[in-house]
Amino acid sequence: MSGRVGEVRSLQPVFELSGASVHFGRAASPVRALSDVTMTVAPGERVALVGANGCGKSTLLRLLHGLALPTSGQLVSDPAWRQAMLFQKPHLMRLTVQANIALGLWLRGTPWGEAKVLALAALARVGLTELAQRNARQLSGGQQQRVAMARAWALRPQVLLLDEPTASLDPHAKREVEALIEEFSSGPDAMTLIFASHNLGQVKRLASRVIYLEHGRVLADLPVADFFGGSMLQQQYPAAHLFVKGELV
Numbered sequence: 740m741s742g743r744v745g746e747v748r749s750l751q752p753v754f755e756l757s758g759a760s761v762h763f764g765r766a767a768s769p770v771r772a773l774s775d776v777t778m779t780v781a782p783g784e785r786v787a788l789v790g791a792n793g794c795g796k797s798t799l800l801r802l803l804h805g806l807a808l809p810t811s812g813q814l815v816s817d818p819a820w821r822q823a824m825l826f827q828k829p830h831l832m833r834l835t836v837q838a839n840i841a842l843g844l845w846l847r848g849t850p851w852g853e854a855k856v857l858a859l860a861a862l863a864r865v866g867l868t869e870l871a872q873r874n875a876r877q878l879s880g881g882q883q884q885r886v887a888m889a890r891a892w893a894l895r896p897q898v899l900l901l902d903e904p905t906a907s908l909d910p911h912a913k914r915e916v917e918a919l920i921e922e923f924s925s926g927p928d929a930m931t932l933i934f935a936s937h938n939l940g941q942v943k944r945l946a947s948r949v950i951y952l953e954h955g956r957v958l959a960d961l962p963v964a965d966f967f968g969g970s971m972l973q974q975q976y977p978a979a980h981l982f983v984k985g986e987l988v
């Protein structure tokens with residue numbers, strides 16, 4: 740995995756954040772969701788964001804996706820990279836599954852007839868062709884998340900941002916969604932992956948790099964093997980080590 744990351748390091752970064760902060764609320768007493776975050780994401784990386792509730796993972800993803808603006812500092816991202824974001828709870832409309840996927844394409848300029856055909860191809864990609872005419876809101880949580888994956892895939896993003904994509908799913912549905920994430924971020928057309936997760940097993944399975952946040956700050960940014968390697972984390976990043984130990988008990 741590290742070889743793959745190494746190979747693409749020479750390419751232009753997908754994201755470059757320098758000294759980025761995001762504050763909410765009144766200037767006099769702001770909520771500091773992110774403080775002075777500097778990081779670069781290279782194409783092909785699979786970055787996991789971990790840390791306790793409220794440490795800033797969602798805000799960081801939203802910032803990278805243009806859903807939040809930096810209060811200070813800078814985000815540089817090449818608009819040529821197409822990106823899509825998935826949330827813990829998929830936002831599907833009260834329409835057929837096929838129409839939900841087609842709508843995403845239509846909103847980006849694809850004619851409706853073509854969008855419906857492409858939607859079927861996307862459904863086939865996630866193994867849900869038989870659900871095309873069902874009302875999307877009546878599906879199980881796992882099926883809805885796979886429909887959301889199909890909707891994202893249909894846009895052919897090179898960058899996929901995921902905010903706790905399996906947190907509300909049962910173990911079986913979790914495995915199915917994880918398998919899709921794994922497929923989307925592997926092979927010659929691998930998407931660059933940035934995902935927030937509280938599931939450290941999932942982080943080990945999917946990530947090449949782990950960023951540990953605490954109170955909006957990046958406290959550790961390591962290759963996955965070093966993050967879970969034990970002694971290095973314990974000695975150099977004690978807060979992250981305590982977090983990992985706490986999550987694994």
Ligand SMILES: Nc1ncnc2c1ncn2[C@@H]1O[C@H](COP(=O)(O)OP(=O)(O)OP(=O)(O)O)[C@@H](O)[C@H]1O
Pocket residue numbers: 763764770771772790791792793794795796797798799935
């Ligand atoms: N729109 C907002 N307005 C005000 N405060 C916000 C807003 N969004 C996030 N925050 C605050 O910013 C901090 C970081 O929140 P964020 O959702 O990014 O954390 P998180 O690590 O994703 O948490 P969780 O693991 O619970 O999802 C929290 O204190 C949160 O209350």
